[in-house]
Amino acid sequence: MLTLIKIEWLKIKKYPAFWWMLGIVALTYPGVNSMFYYGYEKATNGKEMTNNIAKFLLGNPFSFPESWHSVAYFSSFFILLPSILVIMLVTNEYNFKTHRQNIIDGWSRQQYITSKLFDVLIVSLIVTLVYVLAAAGFGVYADSSSVSQWTAQLQYIPLFLLQTFAQLSIAFLLGYLVKKAFIALGIFLFYYLVVENIAVAYARFKLNDIGRFLPFEISDRIIPAPAFFSRFGKDAKASYDHALSLIPEHVIYTILLTTAIWLICYAVHKRRDL
Amino acid sequence: MQPVLSINGISKSYGSIKALKNVSFEVPEGSVFGILGPNGSGKTTMLSILLDILKADSGTFAWFGQPGSPETRKKIGSLLETPNFYHYLSAVDNLHITQAISGRGTDADIDHVLEIVKLAERKHSKFSAYSLGMKQRLAIAAALLGNPQVLVFDEPTNGLDPVGIAEIRELIRELAIRGKTIIMASHLLDEVEKVCTHLAILKKGTLLTAGQVDEVLSNEDIVEVSSGDPDHLKSVLNEFPGYSSIKQEGKNVRVFFPVGTAKLEEINRFCFEKGITLNLLSVKKKSLETKFFELTND
Numbered sequence: 001m002l003t004l005i006k007i008e009w010l011k012i013k014k015y016p017a018f019w020w021m022l023g024i025v026a027l028t029y030p031g032v033n034s035m036f037y038y039g040y041e042k043a044t045n046g047k048e049m050t051n052n053i054a055k056f057l058l059g060n061p062f063s064f065p066e067s068w069h070s071v072a073y074f075s076s077f078f079i080l081l082p083s084i085l086v087i088m089l090v091t092n093e094y095n096f097k098t099h100r101q102n103i104i105d106g107w108s109r110q111q112y113i114t115s116k117l118f119d120v121l122i123v124s125l126i127v128t129l130v131y132v133l134a135a136a137g138f139g140v141y142a143d144s145s146s147v148s149q150w151t152a153q154l155q156y157i158p159l160f161l162l163q164t165f166a167q168l169s170i171a172f173l174l175g176y177l178v179k180k181a182f183i184a185l186g187i188f189l190f191y192y193l194v195v196e197n198i199a200v201a202y203a204r205f206k207l208n209d210i211g212r213f214l215p216f217e218i219s220d221r222i223i224p225a226p227a228f229f230s231r232f233g234k235d236a237k238a239s240y241d242h243a244l245s246l247i248p249e250h251v252i253y254t255i256l257l258t259t260a261i262w263l264i265c266y267a268v269h270k271r272r273d274l
Numbered sequence: 275m276q277p278v279l280s281i282n283g284i285s286k287s288y289g290s291i292k293a294l295k296n297v298s299f300e301v302p303e304g305s306v307f308g309i310l311g312p313n314g315s316g317k318t319t320m321l322s323i324l325l326d327i328l329k330a331d332s333g334t335f336a337w338f339g340q341p342g343s344p345e346t347r348k349k350i351g352s353l354l355e356t357p358n359f360y361h362y363l364s365a366v367d368n369l370h371i372t373q374a375i376s377g378r379g380t381d382a383d384i385d386h387v388l389e390i391v392k393l394a395e396r397k398h399s400k401f402s403a404y405s406l407g408m409k410q411r412l413a414i415a416a417a418l419l420g421n422p423q424v425l426v427f428d429e430p431t432n433g434l435d436p437v438g439i440a441e442i443r444e445l446i447r448e449l450a451i452r453g454k455t456i457i458m459a460s461h462l463l464d465e466v467e468k469v470c471t472h473l474a475i476l477k478k479g480t481l482l483t484a485g486q487v488d489e490v491l492s493n494e495d496i497v498e499v500s501s502g503d504p505d506h507l508k509s510v511l512n513e514f515p516g517y518s519s520i521k522q523e524g525k526n527v528r529v530f531f532p533v534g535t536a537k538l539e540e541i542n543r544f545c546f547e548k549g550i551t552l553n554l555l556s557v558k559k560k561s562l563e564t565k566f567f568e569l570t571n572d
Contacts, residue, residue, distance in 0.1 A: 007374045014363055092360075101358035104325045105375040105416075106348035273328045 004115045005122075012089070012119070021085040025127055029075045030134045036074055037062050037138060061226050063143030065152035070226040071135035072160040079164060080192060082127050083171035084185060089119050090172055091181035100274050109269045117262060120172050124165040131160050159222050162251065166219040166258045173261045177268075192216060212250075218257055221250040276339050278303050278424055278455045279324070284333035286319055292479050293319045296333070299474050299484040301457055306450045308466035308487075309459040310562075311476035312570055317459035318355050320476070321428050325352055337424075348376045351417030352426040357409040361402040365393055365412050368401055369419060378420025387415040390445070406433035414442065425449065427458045431465060443469055467562040475569055482569045491565050494518065495536035500526045500554035501545070510548045514541065526554065 012018050040061065061070040093099040102112055139150055171188055178184040196214050203211030211217055224243035279301040286294040294316045301307045309317050322328040324335055326342055337346040359368040369384045379387070388394045391411035396404070404412065410433045417425055430446070431439040446456055446469045460466050466473060467487070474484035483490050501507045508527050511520060519530045529541070538555055545552055 007371060010371050011360060014367060096360055097358040098360060100327050102375055103327060104352045104354055105372050106344050107375055108344045
């Protein structure tokens with residue numbers, strides 16, 4: 001196991017796109033959350049009545065412990081950034097034909113897929129680390145008086161890791177099956193940004209919300225919209241509470257889907273001509 | 275002695291195209307085994323199956339008496355079809371990956387094999403900056419890493435200049451002298467003839483022949499003779515008993531006999547008795563090229 005990780009690290013550590021993507025993620029996650037944070041500041045920092053109403057309604061989504069939740073939610077919009085990296089990591093192997101060479105040199109086909117699973121896991125852990133640092137930073141910065149509550153809602157860290165790993169696994173499967181980077185990226189972006197969003201929205205109103213079982217939506221639902229969304233009336237509160245109650249169920253669905261994805265990869269790789 | 279590789283009835287199809295049809299042969303230890311065939315004859319498909327890149331439809335093979343596995347592949351230095359390396363990594367970094375996966379060689383060995391293939395000066399350049407010939411040399415270096423007992427080379431001189439081709443041929447000879455078993459696919463007959471001890475010839479997926487080079491080539495004796503009047507010589511030799519065919523090529527006449535039956539003294543005496551003085555009388559070995567075209571032409 002450790003040898004596989006070491007070998008993958010030899011491949012990744014000098015891959016320029018890896019560091020570029022890491023840099024972009026490290027800038028984007030705090031950056032996007034800052035935008036929301038300054039929007040919040042602007043809405044609540046005046047002395048007028050509306051500012052006070054806004055503050056009352058929103059609370060402070062960026063103070064502890066709510067920052068774990070809010071930052072996870074806003075950051076998760078940008079899963080497509082590490083997804084591009086994951087797709088590149090798998091399609092590069094086809095492009096360079098190193099997926100063959102690794103086997104020729106003495107890996108089993110199973111070890112090859114395991115090594116790729118570690119790639120996706122490594123990227124997920126790095127992305128999660130960036131999220132944790134950003135969420136902790138906002139927590140401390142937004143309201144120093146609530147720092148003592150930092151341990152509440154820590155469950156969003158493993159939830160964010162699971163969501164990231166699950167969604168990057170979908171990206172991996174696409175790259176693995178399609179083999180060509182640009183085609184895989186095209187399909188991924190079109191499906192992730194357009195098709196699934198429309199399908200989920202449509203299903204929510206017309207098909208008894210069956211869209212929650214679509215590949216990305218399954219794991220999107222393990223980090224629902226932050227708590228302040230629940231403060232805009234009774235319906236919003238009910239819908240927020242419902243979303244929270246569905247988290248455990250969706251954690252199970254996410255684990256099942258992700259396990260299925262990797263089992264498919266192992267099964268296909270065991271049989272197919274390389 | 276147990277063969278290094280034994281292949282039993284391997285078949286492989288791509289859709290309706292049969293790439294290999296029930297191919298069987300054995301590679302003895304210490305041999306330089308050439309797999310010959312025109313483009314599309316199934317050479318690379320065969321080697322790909324032996325290295326678990328492709329799955330055979332039927333048939334089995336064994337390396338060192340054991341079914342193919344990651345452990346057997348680790349003992350074999352292989353260059354299959356094209357040099358396959360990470361483009362953004364240097365030669366040294368790429369060989370570190372080969373070393374880590376195969377467990378063959380050390381850091382010092384990496385420098386050593388890069389010196390053998392004359393890439394030491396460019397060892398820190400990225401693979402993407404290499405010429406075709408340099409890429410091929412790196413692939414050979416990767417195969418040599420850790421001094422494996424068995425080497426598989428698929429078209430090893432692809433992309434090399436004439437000097438490079440001669441160097442690789444020399445390298446293969448040296449490896450053979452050191453007792454390595456080398457399995458080499460090629461369509462360059464000259465290359466195979468110069469270095470191989472054994473060969474197998476494939477055509478459209480069918481094994482035409484396999485065995486020691488001498489056995490495969492010498493299924494007949496060719497006697498080349500010449501005199502001042504080759505036309506007359508040919509008409510006289512037509513009366514000579516025991517030959518299987520006779521051909522005139524320019525000033526020379528070639529007489530073909532079943533293997534082991536050509537007797538130069540008798541031919542000389544026969545011609546002399548018929549009043550012809552020969553100015554050339556020799557046994558020619560059939561060139562691999564002749565044999566190859568004979569076998570592979572429809």
